[in-house]
Amino acid sequence: MRLLRVGPRGQERPAALDDAGLLRELSSVADEVDAGFLADPVALSAVRHALGSGTLPEVAAGTRVGPPIARPGKVVGIGLNYRDHAVEAGLALPAEPVVFLKPASGITGPYDDIELPPGSVATDHEVELGVVLGRRLRHCADPAAALAAVAGYVAADDVTERDLLAAGPTWTRGKCCDTFTPLGPWLVTADEVPDPQGLTLELWINGELRQSGSTKTMAFGVAELLCAVSALMTLEPGDVVLTGTPGGVAAGRPEPKPYLRPGDVVELEVAGLGRQRNEVVAP
Template sequence: MKLVRFGPMGQEKPGVLDEDGRLRDLSGVVADIDAETLSSEGLAKLAKRALKRLPLVGGNPRLGCPVASVGKLIGIGLNYADHAAETGLPEPKEPVVFLKATSCIQGPNDPIVLPKGSTHTDWEVELAVVIGTLARHVSKREALSHVAGYTIVNDVSERQFQMARGGTWDKGKGCDTFGPIGPWLVTRDEVPQPQKLDLWLAVNGVRMQASNTRHMIFSVAELVSHVSQFMSLHPGDVIATGTPAGVGMGRHEDGKPSPRFLRKGDVLTLGVAGLGEQRAEVMAYPR
């Protein structure tokens, strides 16, 4: 199933895409795409519903984050060897884990607003994992059984805040609008091989990132297991699994560094195979 949340910001309703890709209203069936819905039992009940009997949603409504009330938005750094190389950093011996503030979360097509004083805002397309059942000290073998499904995260990052302002990476990772998620949550049964997904990102139609999740240093199962050793993973928690090469910070031309950061008016488009696409315009911080 492809689960969505649609409607004005803060007033989203649960929905689902039917076999023909049409949006149908789930609000008469579940309260939201929340912990109860994302549980194995909740998803099993939904799978038995006759989707074509649900009300169609007309027009082209805004899509919100497909998960209600995300408890934790967990980032994984340097999880593709080519991205680690372009940043000049060594491949990690174990996953690099950080947190993005949940206040940065927004819909997949909402505008990205450059933070006040920003000069180095960058992009990162990532496969994201949505937890469905409590995971605490789980093994790699059992890790995927705790996954409800998958979606897309653009791990927008202000590199100067992240690298040059002291402390942890979090300063450059959790700015408002820096966590577009969606468009859909695709349930685990429709993504049997999460390590075989193409992902890409373009700025103003120019392809910047293109890779496949098989190039991850640490697999989805390894990441869920690893993170669960340090914190409990609850239903609705989201893990962004890292980005491949092609970020603005790492760009080169003629063998020389030529970084390119986001500017007002830029349009980002990105996607992961089978999980949909995002499109976001970049806006300046309001005066």
């Protein structure tokens, strides 16, 4: 299934795309696309049945699409997980995953604006595969069990302010700003993504292709990442794990580095997970 949330910010309601590509309201069969829903196989089955019936009302044209999951408990980021990105950063591939946290307050919709923080001169883009948990995962050492805990996958942009990140002492300063985690448009359930290591990722700025990669070149694959993160913290249903970005970010390009500026349009796509379009705006 391809699950969405539609409506004004803070008033989103659940929706899904049917087999014909029509956007259908789910409010009659689901209260939200959240942790409780994703962890409930009965609720998921009910939505599948309702979608197949063809009786759900269509979402009105022009309705805003919000983030596809409501209120995730945490967003876990992974750094330097692609060789070409490590090379452009002038760093060696890590011996184990680099883990950081992003606040859920930074999540925004797939077509919402990206707002630069005050004084920003080095805000950068990072197209990523996002993994959404559907089961609790703690101290998992079995890759198959880790993948079985996945509810679905989303396209994501791990927007980063490089100067704030470099100022330290942790990466959080450069990752935590409002609107710095566009997600969606869809949460695609795991049964429709049989191999998360076979997805292409692309990102364009003002129509120019800047990033192009494949999840097959990750240093640590999805299952390995989930095992590693679950050894550090318990992953709960609804949590999001961002799995790193391929090369091509602005920070890795020659001077003057093409960081994001007001008026830029960021578009990205992860194969099978839909396409985002975000305009960059001033604070």
